[in-house]
Amino acid sequence: MITMDKREQILEATADLIAEQGLQDCPMAKVARHAGCGAGTIYRYFSTKDELVQQLYLHLNEKMAQHCLSGLSDAECIRKRFDHFWGSFYQFLRAHPREVCLFDQLWASPVICSELREQGMQTMHQEIIRLLDDGKQAGLIKPLADELLLTMTFGSLFTLLKKQLQKPGTFTKPVQLQDLLNMCWDAICVHSH
């Protein structure tokens, strides 16, 4: 924290405020106060409030992608790779509840247009698509569109993360990661009868 540069300070302050108060209650003055700088200073780093939010989105994606893609190895079997990837994804966001709030807010905002949404996810998407294609070729994964398979897994995990955050009391027993991964895998894998 000691040597965080001003740009990062502003991004962090914005992230905190959006997560705590929502995108609607996040005026530049508050961001500035929370970042410990004048309001005008923000505009040296971001030309617009929209751009600040967009940059924050890309920043978050990068951090998440870095975490999720580290340690992945094609040497492992499909299922291991699947668990590794989505397990990392889930655990990263469990450990960073602020980021869950943020993604939820940002994805719903018109400021993050669909091109940007894509752009942010690209790195992670490419990796998971490679995994899905390998699985389909091996006959392990249902022969459905990548985008469809991907969205099912992503949607169920992210929605669960959100719910755990918004209504923590709901889950009396702690949710077991392996249960989740099994469900996600069962959803897309080929079942022999």
Place this chain on the structure above:
Amino acid sequence: MITMDKREQILEATADLIAEQGLQDCPMAKVARHAGCGAGTIYRYFSTKDELVQQLYLHLNEKMAQHCLSGLSDAECIRKRFDHFWGSFYQFLRAHPREVCLFDQLWASPVICSELREQGMQTMHQEIIRLLDDGKQAGLIKPLADELLLTMTFGSLFTLLKKQLQKPGTFTKPVQLQDLLNMCWDAICVHSH
């Protein structure tokens, strides 16, 4: 439409505007104009803009619940009931893209606090929980928390609906409902080996 009362007109106008322009670009003056009444009139029916949005949320939930719960019969087998319920859910939202936008916006807004979110979903939740419990007793469904099972199915389907709306080009082949239901069922059902 002819005999829609003013309250409903206002709710409909709000729904249209939020879906088209986003919750952020939906001033009361615009709502009034679109609803064909004066701005002051809205305040006869809703004490506050927040309340208007909250009532809209409950209104939407009611309409959706009505559709999803109609025709359900305990006489059918678990899997049929599962397909019936979630199939209705999916098809209702496919046929009402405006509502997908709306739910997406409203769930992310701080105006819809978690109690309200629950309250809106209650009717549907009760039904699906009954279904899940029946399934678990029959040994067909994984013995995991209802809330967890429910969220997995709901999250994957809703996320997919959103994606189809936001980036329609993604899905070159039309998504088959039965594929979706199979995936959702496979995720939560017990697989014998």
Place this chain on the structure above:
Amino acid sequence: MITMDKREQILEATADLIAEQGLQDCPMAKVARHAGCGAGTIYRYFSTKDELVQQLYLHLNEKMAQHCLSGLSDAECIRKRFDHFWGSFYQFLRAHPREVCLFDQLWASPVICSELREQGMQTMHQEIIRLLDDGKQAGLIKPLADELLLTMTFGSLFTLLKKQLQKPGTFTKPVQLQDLLNMCWDAICVHSH
């Protein structure tokens, strides 16, 4: 003043402030205070500050044109018509020093683009051009371009009005209107030798 409508009140307030403090020191908040209304109210009548200033410009021109063109008669001889028109012009602005300040500010501002400047002057220009053409046909006025003749007269009179206002002490003896009109006429009339 009792029954001045709000739009006019705002225009008058703007006129006062620009004349007294300059276009640069005329924030909407000041205008609102001086007009006795809230800042937001101005925007019900003028979509933009620029539009307010533009409408003020057209408003001023109209008032001036009304005054200068009243009582003109083609029955009079050229010189009489000349004196009548430019005399009215001069006396109107002598009686309305605020308007001199205003025109000076507005003509120099980029808000009043050249099309608008033209548009405002059009009525008066048409009349004076008719007069000049009649004079030229009668061999009384130099056969030069209308725009040139017009600008010479206009420029000298307006500049003088400005100077009288900005540095009233300069003119120890009061300036005689007839002297001015003689000079202006001498400038453009044909002199026999």
Place this chain on the structure above:
Amino acid sequence: MITMDKREQILEATADLIAEQGLQDCPMAKVARHAGCGAGTIYRYFSTKDELVQQLYLHLNEKMAQHCLSGLSDAECIRKRFDHFWGSFYQFLRAHPREVCLFDQLWASPVICSELREQGMQTMHQEIIRLLDDGKQAGLIKPLADELLLTMTFGSLFTLLKKQLQKPGTFTKPVQLQDLLNMCWDAICVHSH
């Protein structure tokens, strides 16, 4: 240009920007960039933005006076001196359209108060007043106040210069300098009948 000192560079940059973009759109940061120095540097030469603009005004006047007063000789006859002086004035500004814009902007700005306006013009005024007085003594020029005569000539010529710049299309035939000088002279000279 090679040996222009920083102060002059800043003045020139300011002149360019005001002429191109207007006094309102001329922030110090832009001036600095255009002058090739840091924003802080400007404050070594000018204590304030207002002072910078005021100094620019005086700088412009000096340059113009130098040009207009060169080559004047009391040996010539009154009319020749008149034509020489105002001809120089007109031709200088025709050749320096930027300066026309600048004077127009600066005269209308509250930054150039009336004392400063006078101060800038002083040198030229003294010369033209001497000329007018000589002309009046010789019975050639109307016995009116110097300031009045001066303003008539100046106002008509400058207004014309401005119009030629702002709406060049107006003047289909090029304006002849001698026509202008004749008009200006006719305005103030004594006409025998």
Place this chain on the structure above:
DNA sequence: TATGAATGAGCTTTCATTCAT
């Protein structure tokens, strides 16, 4: 009861000026 003009707090953004380097 229904209206929509009026309000003013609060938003984003700009920019003259300062000051640590």
Place this chain on the structure above:
DNA sequence: TATGAATGAAAGCTCATTCAT
């Protein structure tokens, strides 16, 4: 001496809400 990042006051504008009609 020269720099340009930082500042924060002040600008234009929006909009939920009120209230006289």
